[in-house]
Amino acid sequence: MTKKEMVCVSCPIGCAITVELDDSNEVVSVTGNTCPRGDKYARQECTHPERMLTSTVKLEGGKLPVVSVKSASPIPKEMLFEAMKEINKVTLNAPVKIGDVVIKNILGTGVDIIATNDAK
């Protein structure tokens, strides 16, 4: 049995949550939260934490040398740096529109990297 302490980020209150995990890393209990969102957050953080990734990619033929991108939805936290490597390999040609898919299904996560700005 292991205990994990964390601060909930679901809202500004920031409850101090304690999660108990068994030996196979299954959540046994969540305490300290004051709402169901805290429970959900704590379980996710312990089992498979995910993060949005935002960055820029190289742009050619545009007014600016880079254009901003994001993951269309959160990706596993441990894959952030590996995903950055993929993002850094890409070069786009202007024009780019908000929502254009820059990398399809990055690292097999099922999540696309999409442009978040128009670039002329």
Added chain:
Amino acid sequence: MRYDVAVIGGGVVGALISMKLSKYDIKIALLEKCNDVAMGTTKANSAIVHGGFDAMPGTLKAKLNVKGTGMMPELCRDLNVPYRNNGSLVLAFSDEEVEHIKVLYDRGVKNGVDRLEIISKERAKELEPNVSDEVKAALLSNTAGIVCPYELTIAAAEVAVTNGVDFIRNCEVKNITKLDGGRFELDTAAGKIETEYIINAAGIHSDEIAAMIGDDSIELVPRRGEYYLLDKSYGSLASHTIFQCPNKMGKGVLVTPTVDGNILIGPSASDDREKDNTDTTPDGLEFVLSKAFKSVPSINVRGAITSFAGVRSHPVTDDFIIGYSDKSDKFINCAGIESPGLSAAPAIAEYVEGLLIEKLSPRTKESFTVNRQAPVRFRHMNEQQRRELIEKNSAYGRIICRCETITEGEILDAIHAPAGARDVDGVKRRTRAGMGRCQGGFCSSKVVEILARELGTDMNEITKFGGNSKIIFERTK
């Protein structure tokens, strides 16, 4: 490269000497170790044109201060450099200090200072309503003024270059060899330079330059002084330059308006024997504040937009060292130029000119321009002038620095001027872009972009002030 005269040091003294000499038909080089002129003591001092009552009668300091102060208004007019004859006050806070300002008054009279007055507390409060109620009397010096030291230097360098002087940047002198036939060879960071005469105006490093020809007579103490600069919204705190009674470390902490409408307070004085240490310290700044409070109690540190430090070269002899070296009759020292060095600079330049032409007897050039065209100052223009200016050149319609209202056109002028700006601080000193409240937060990246474009280089090659003072590194992608 062969020259008749090499001036070592692009501070206010070196630049004014170069300008003075540029009317003669001789080949002159102005050598500067940094990426711009005015990078040493010149850029970080009180920016004061002193009346001339401080120095002891008979000294070079006394003589050249009074003379230089008299020359300053016309020189600034010719060079289109802002100067204001705002007058100065030395405050006396005790009976002892009242006696002291009387001594200063007498000394001033001996030095030939005009229009000095001892004034009452009431008169002092009338002239400067914000000075402390503790004041007992004051010495009013009506000839004193304020000037922008780096603008003066930049303008002088511009005129010098316009008249044929070679301005060589990043040209630190590492060694000097006497060649057969009496010429010198300078080994510099920018290559070898041959010259007949040398004028050593290397500021705090002038002792080292003199030592390169075996002249060990110059002994300097680097004296660091720290300052606060307050926002223009505090500009009405003082209209005169307000001194306290001097002490052995100098003229004490002053509170003064600047020609740009800010308030400058300082300096502290510490002899920490480091020539290039322009660090500010908590103690130094605290000292400056506490002393300034004594003169003007309503001063508020919240008004500070920046703080900085300068190193002045205090000569152990306590007087300017100007003249031919004992070791060579072709090597003029111009060292130990501490306060009132800025005030004296025009007279120093004239004095050195005299020393040189005595031996060199050069012809004067037929074409020589002493005047410098006024730089465009969008912020000082009225609506009609602005309209016409932008119609002529649309670059003046693009505001780059929003705090100080500086246009792209002015930045282009600064870069393309003779001895023009090569780095962000150079643009700042010439145009004021980045000198306002946000201190370049918004405009510095735009200035970097413009510099890179105009100098034909990449943004990451642009520096803050030369050397390794890079602003950004490689591309992210």
Added chain:
Amino acid sequence: MLSYDLAVIGGGPAGMAAALKAREEGVEKIVILERADTLGGILEQCIHTGFGLHYFGEELSGPEYAGRFIKQVNESDIEVKTDTMVLDISQDNVVTACNNVDGLITIKATAIVLAMGCRERPRGALSIAGSRASGIMTAGTAQKYVNINGYMPGKTVVILGSGDIGLIMARRMTLEGAKVKAVCELMPYSGGLTRNIVQCLEDFGIPLRLSCTVVKTHGRERLEGVTVANVDENLKPIPGTEEYIPCDTLMLSVGLIPENELSKNAGIELDSITNGPSVDEYRETNHKGVFACGNVLQVHDLVDYVTQESQIAGEGAAKYIKGEKKTGECIKTLGTNGVRYIVPQRINKQTDKSVKLYFRVGKVFKNVKLVVKCGDEVIMSNKKKKMTPGEMEYILIKLDTIKSLPADSTLTVTIEEA
């Protein structure tokens, strides 16, 4: 001279929302004057997500959030002048501006909305001792270099200030390959969102040092390091706690200041706490027909609130232009006992809607009561689990309540023990 019903100064989220709302309310001739070369304001460089959760119910990046408004502006008949700097606003609402296409222009506007945003507090205001090396910059400047210009502003970084911009830049620099050595915070708590502390610092093992500040910068040319020290309860460095951290970059995220130079020159009255104009419930300043919204009025934590506030200002401007805006006796608002300020600073007694009072607290409060009083009379009392200085709070005052208050009275918002 050009003539418009409404001139909006600033084309960031505030200016765009105000202009769009005024247009929706029937104002016909509107111009937005924007100093940058695109609309969007500072959001253009805020490429992280977290914008729009309240307003759109989605987690958008800055450019995406701005993009939605830019699209609406482009599809409307609102005129936009970019790369245009406003130089002056006169007493009779004439705006003088310039750019390199139209030259110097003057615009007579029935109403004006101020939406110039804010700027970052620079190093000078902090008086950090030490050298004047390059590599010391505000977090926002660094953000522009990395996200817009595409250059690394540093490789080893110390960040002073744990506001959200500082935290966001810690993550951003780390993802781009820089080493962020520490984030130092003068106060004993962070001014940033918990979520950002977790996701921008903890995720990357970046230490957050509370009650700690930078006391000295080192390096003659490029920055070579900083000395940090812990501070006591009076925020003064404690001798003996100094530690040298080698780094080539110091990023400052130490506060934002509304940019009110134009407002000041126009004689607009400012609130000494917010540093923004003092306004009524429709965000009208003391200068008739001049409204203010967004970060020029008060520094916001969430752009969603900027949008809401700017829509109020846009609606107010529309009412003013149509001659429908009520003026007359006002009720003053006042924050006390930990409530640092209230926006709006006054409410017209004849107003036609309920009014939200926005405010920030001066320190962290837990399990307290937020009380609204008029004189000694308690008008409302709400329990609050937690309030922090980093987050803007609001409380709704119903129209009936406003109508029931005597003229010239003061509504006080205060904090009491629960």
